[in-house]
Amino acid sequence: MSMFGQVFVKDNKYKLKGDFHHLTPCTPIRDADSGFKLLGVTNPRDMTYMHSYGGEAVFFESLSKGKLLATRCDQFECESKGSVYIPFRIHCPDCLAKNTVIDLTDVARKTARVHTFMVCERSGAFNMLDTPIKFINIEFDGVATILMSYLSIGEPDMQMRVVPIFRTSGPTFTILDLSWVPEGTREDQLPEGFSF
Amino acid sequence: MITFSKQQLKIPQLQKPVYLVSAGQSKFDRAFPDKRTEELCIESFVMAAELLNMSPADLKRYIHSCYYGHFADHFGDQLLGESVIHDRLGLDPLGNVGVKTGGATGGSTLWEGVKAVASGYSDCVLVMGWERMDEVPTDEGNFLISCAADKDWESPLGHIYTGYYAVMAQRYWQIFGKSEESFRKTLAEISVKHHGYARFNPFAQAPMKITVDDVLKSPVVAYPLRALDCCLMSVGAACAILCDEKTAVALTSNSKNKPLRIFVSAGSHTLRPADRRDMDIPLLPNEKADQYRDLGDRFPGGDRYPGFTGFLAARMAAYYGYGMTGITDPTDDLDVIELHDAFTISDVQTYEDVGIRPYGYGRDYVESGDCYHTNPHTGKPGKLPSNLSGGLIGCMHSVGATGIMQTFEVACHLWNRWEEMHGEEKLWKKFNREKPKDWTNLQVKGAKRGMAISHAGVGSHVTATILMDPDHLIRKDA
Numbered sequence: 001m002s003m004f005g006q007v008f009v010k011d012n013k014y015k016l017k018g019d020f021h022h023l024t025p026c027t028p029i030r031d032a033d034s035g036f037k038l039l040g041v042t043n044p045r046d047m048t049y050m051h052s053y054g055g056e057a058v059f060f061e062s063l064s065k066g067k068l069l070a071t072r073c074d075q076f077e078c079e080s081k082g083s084v085y086i087p088f089r090i091h092c093p094d095c096l097a098k099n100t101v102i103d104l105t106d107v108a109r110k111t112a113r114v115h116t117f118m119v120c121e122r123s124g125a126f127n128m129l130d131t132p133i134k135f136i137n138i139e140f141d142g143v144a145t146i147l148m149s150y151l152s153i154g155e156p157d158m159q160m161r162v163v164p165i166f167r168t169s170g171p172t173f174t175i176l177d178l179s180w181v182p183e184g185t186r187e188d189q190l191p192e193g194f195s196f
Numbered sequence: 197m198i199t200f201s202k203q204q205l206k207i208p209q210l211q212k213p214v215y216l217v218s219a220g221q222s223k224f225d226r227a228f229p230d231k232r233t234e235e236l237c238i239e240s241f242v243m244a245a246e247l248l249n250m251s252p253a254d255l256k257r258y259i260h261s262c263y264y265g266h267f268a269d270h271f272g273d274q275l276l277g278e279s280v281i282h283d284r285l286g287l288d289p290l291g292n293v294g295v296k297t298g299g300a301t302g303g304s305t306l307w308e309g310v311k312a313v314a315s316g317y318s319d320c321v322l323v324m325g326w327e328r329m330d331e332v333p334t335d336e337g338n339f340l341i342s343c344a345a346d347k348d349w350e351s352p353l354g355h356i357y358t359g360y361y362a363v364m365a366q367r368y369w370q371i372f373g374k375s376e377e378s379f380r381k382t383l384a385e386i387s388v389k390h391h392g393y394a395r396f397n398p399f400a401q402a403p404m405k406i407t408v409d410d411v412l413k414s415p416v417v418a419y420p421l422r423a424l425d426c427c428l429m430s431v432g433a434a435c436a437i438l439c440d441e442k443t444a445v446a447l448t449s450n451s452k453n454k455p456l457r458i459f460v461s462a463g464s465h466t467l468r469p470a471d472r473r474d475m476d477i478p479l480l481p482n483e484k485a486d487q488y489r490d491l492g493d494r495f496p497g498g499d500r501y502p503g504f505t506g507f508l509a510a511r512m513a514a515y516y517g518y519g520m521t522g523i524t525d526p527t528d529d530l531d532v533i534e535l536h537d538a539f540t541i542s543d544v545q546t547y548e549d550v551g552i553r554p555y556g557y558g559r560d561y562v563e564s565g566d567c568y569h570t571n572p573h574t575g576k577p578g579k580l581p582s583n584l585s586g587g588l589i590g591c592m593h594s595v596g597a598t599g600i601m602q603t604f605e606v607a608c609h610l611w612n613r614w615e616e617m618h619g620e621e622k623l624w625k626k627f628n629r630e631k632p633k634d635w636t637n638l639q640v641k642g643a644k645r646g647m648a649i650s651h652a653g654v655g656s657h658v659t660a661t662i663l664m665d666p667d668h669l670i671r672k673d674a
Contacts, residue, residue, distance in 0.1 A: 029229070031229070031230070039229050039230060040229070043273060051347075053348065056348065060348075079199075083473075085471075086470075087346070087349045087468060087470050087471065089471075093471075115367070115504065116363045116364070116366045116367035116370075116504050117363060117366055118359055118362040118363045118365070118366050118418045118419070119418065119419055120354060120356055120358065120359035120362065120417070120418040121415075121416050121417060121418065122338070122356055122358070122417055122418075123335075123338070123354045123355060123356045124335055124336070124337075124338030124339035124340075124341070124342050124354065124355030124356045124357075125333075125335040125336040125338065125339040125355065126339050126355055127339075127354050127355045127356070128352065129353065129354055131354075133353065133354045133356070133359060135353065135354070135359050135360075135362070135363050136363075137363050137469070137470065137504065144473050144474075145470050145471050145472070145473065146469070146470050146472070146504070147470055148349065148350055148353065148360070148363070148468070148469070148470050149353070150353055150354075158367075158370055158497075174348070174352050175348060175349055175350075175352050175353065176352050176353070
């Protein structure tokens with residue numbers, strides 16, 4: 001019985017458990033219009049990557065705890081001092097000093113608005129969201145950037161007020177743990193696993 | 197608010213003139229089950245040699261270094277694919293390097309080649325680009341393309357790049373297009389035009405005789421974008437030969453190709469649109485400092501620049517390129533243009549970024565008929581015909597080759613060889629494609645200057661490749 005590849009870190013080294021790849025044989029590709037002569041082969045491959053979030057790990061961990069973190073440049077001499085970034089930027093894009101991590105959850109609850117949106121009927125392979133996907137880009141008071149995410153309930157519109165919801169039960173520790181719903185949505189309307 | 201320093205805004209100056217003397221390309225198609233990538237690359241190189249009336253072996257003797265544009269290793273499942281092609285072209289032991297800037301890879305590869313000649317490192321270089329996008333099913337292809345977005349913050353959201361692009365389209369559609377049905381029809385007209393021009397291009401993958409209604413009834417991909425608003429997924433190769441003046445004279449001594457001056461400039465902007473910060477609009481030579489002060493009044497919501505509605509990278513590429521060449525107004529100073537029509541709406545956005553129309557008024561370039569080979573309203577030549585190749589919507593988007601294909605197309609007009617390059621029966625037969633009975637010669641008569649815009653993703657990289665007949669330079673010291 002195979003098991004999904006799992007990883008933990010001990011002594012600054014990756015420790016692996018389970019299956020990280022699965023063997024599937026190549027099969028020939030033949031030309032049905034020309035006597036089934038050989039044209040090539042399939043190359044099946046199934047791999048698991050080990051990806052470090054580095055200085056952004058705290059952001060993804062916090063989503064599972066119902067918190068939306070951002071960062072801010074607090075360098076006195078920086079021309080962008082006080083700029084708040086979400087997506088999270090570990091370093092200030094201007095002075096390159098390390099930014100301060102701040103909690104943006106309350107600002108998001110009170111000021112988040114849809115800057116633009118898109119309802120996408122299609123997805124690529126390995127997509128985990130239901131289609132159509134309602135992409136929204138969210139602006140916040142006092143924030144220099146505009147976050148991309150997705151709306152879980154209702155139809156998006158420009159300048160619509162939205163509030164964040166978090167996958168606190170069974171989190172994936174990816175950006176999919178953050179979603180949004182129209183202001184006024186009740187807790188019992190939220191998708192399974194999500195809370196305010 | 198972002199500001200730029202004087203040093204950053206310096207107009208680039210080439211150390212010596214660089215010339216485009218020949219170019220070539222393969223057939224473009226969705227799949228080539230019977231051909232390896234090297235076969236397509238060799239096909240394009242052989243064509244470049246033929247246009248100079250030289251054998252490939254003779255042409256190779258002039259080449260000193262090579263620049264290869266190949267965006268997506270994972271599509272072709274081959275790291276160092278550049279090395280494979282270099283070897284198969286028999287160009288060892290010359291130095292070579294791979295270039296990867298998403299959809300702008302072709303333009304960026306030309307940029308590198310130009311700098312190599314301008315610096316004096318090489319007298320003659322090969323610039324070649326290709327993409328192999330047929331080794332995975334389309335949905336996996338969409339997944340692979342989505343890997344060009346931020347892997348933690350964007351890609352997991354549907355693994356569909358069109359969606360990341362379309363949020364920008366939505367904003368433009370509502371702010372500058374005012375969600376008008378007439379604007380939607382204008383977008384559809386672009387698709388009709390590009391699929392239509394592709395009918396006269398034997399290299400093109402998606403020739404179609406369609407109507408605005410066909411576009412408006414095609415399946416929705418991400419509203420308001422429909423299937424026929426989107427570019428193609430392609431396989432194919434294209435190349436260009438760049439050199440200094442002395443080599444240019446030698447290489448074209450037995451050819452109809454006149455050496456063309458080539459200039460390439462580049463700009464960039466955030467990979468994630470989310471990271472875009474406010475700034476003043478950098479102005480082009482045909483714009484005035486106060487003309488955008490009331491943009492937010494004319495188009496409510498349109499005062500945030502570049503916001504999600506403009507491509508700063510395209511604006512900067514135009515700023516540097518126009519400065520290098522002395523272009524004041526692209527519509528007046530250029531005769532033909534190839535734009536990066538990844539989507540109909542981004543085509544319109546780019547008209548504004550490169551100064552063909554002011555911000556907010558891009559649609560007028562189509563509605564006036566200026567963008568056509570022959571203006572449908574007047575029956576006279578369009579002021580600045582665009583994408584006569586069919587563009588990315590009608591001809592191809594074989595990513596690493598795209599910017600080079602566009603440059604080849606512009607060069608054909610400047611060489612006055614468009615008819616020969618697109619009309620010859622043997623080419624249609626070679627590609628097993630049927631030449632339409634109403635085939636039309638789209639040669640832009642008397643073309644002396646042209647430009648190709650190569651664009652990556654949601655605007656992370658953009659290049660402007662400007663070709664000029666050396667007897668029709670604007671800045672004599674360029």
